Amino acid sequence: MTIKAVIWDLDGTLADSAALHYQAWQAIMDRYGIFYTYQMFIDEFGRNNAEILTKHFDAADPATIQRVSLEKEADFRALLTPGVLQPLPGVMAWLAHFRHQGIVQVVGSSGPMANIAAMVRALDIGDYFLALVTGTHLPKGKPDPAIFLRCAAVAGVDPVHCLVIEDSIHGIEAAQRAGMRSVAVGALAGSAALRALCANPAAPPCLALASLDQITTPSSLFE
């Protein structure tokens, strides 16, 4: 089945901004007199800002939580100066390969659009994409398939011709529920959770790759 559109997750897939997020978290916690270690960051990674802040700010009202959360993301974006973030290994070759094949590319990320735009700008990869789409305006996050279905719609491509590239188990499940093939990258590729998800013969095929630089002609992956 031909691939006509590729939908990229951003964080952890196109580039890894975890170190910059830690830097932003540490700065903001420090500003409010809260001691925040790297281990705390690792333990809480993947939870949303409100959950993290509610845990560390005693008796803070929702308005304060919201304000500090926005402050943290603005700090993160301020750290995104050109050159500070690099595409993950293999990413540039995949982007160029798909473009050369005439395959439409779209970013479908759960992150806030302000961060998506800032990361795409800092990585200088904007011109590969027809569209950047955030899940934050949709009622449910991944593993709900809505974001990937919106990406397919903007690409003008049927889900069966879409390929999703993801680093999270929720993202791979969202791809399957959207009826899309997927590539699981990074640490996820070796996980038991992924093996279990991809063992379902009724689901669209998914492929596990520790790194995108293991493959040079990705459009032939599922042929």
Place this chain on the structure above:
Amino acid sequence: MTIKAVIWDLDGTLADSAALHYQAWQAIMDRYGIFYTYQMFIDEFGRNNAEILTKHFDAADPATIQRVSLEKEADFRALLTPGVLQPLPGVMAWLAHFRHQGIVQVVGSSGPMANIAAMVRALDIGDYFLALVTGTHLPKGKPDPAIFLRCAAVAGVDPVHCLVIEDSIHGIEAAQRAGMRSVAVGALAGSAALRALCANPAAPPCLALASLDQITTPSSLFE
């Protein structure tokens, strides 16, 4: 007819980057020993880079034209430091009003995605949008309605419930051909070309506003 999605043109509508484009053009022309005046810029504004460069570079091959064009756009983005660009009058109030009404907002721009992401970043307005969409990957530019139909698709909204905000006659024509209502802003609002286009009683309504700050409750515009 209720507005459920607003599709924003970017340049000249959300913000005016003409002065920065002139700065980038002048720098690049200077680098290649070409004298480039503000009057030349004004006369050529709206033409694509290849046309402008082919006129000024004697006997340049397409690869050189393409390389210099990318160089000019990278120079433009390098100028987009935070604070250098401001939203046009009324824009922030309209963005906030639509968000408050629960109306989905999308950017649909003919510009390169790298510029869209950089401008949205510099303006710090990313979080108002579900998606940023470029027309550069589509076969035809505005007045072809394709870009606005893609924006409606990603918004999950029927074109009759979409409102386009534009500063160019091609953009308003694209909106009409997409079956969408529109607001024409800036100098376009007073033009004879717009009056002619909007005089067609069979086309979706369009409204002319010299500046968005003339209206404070835009979602009631067409009720």
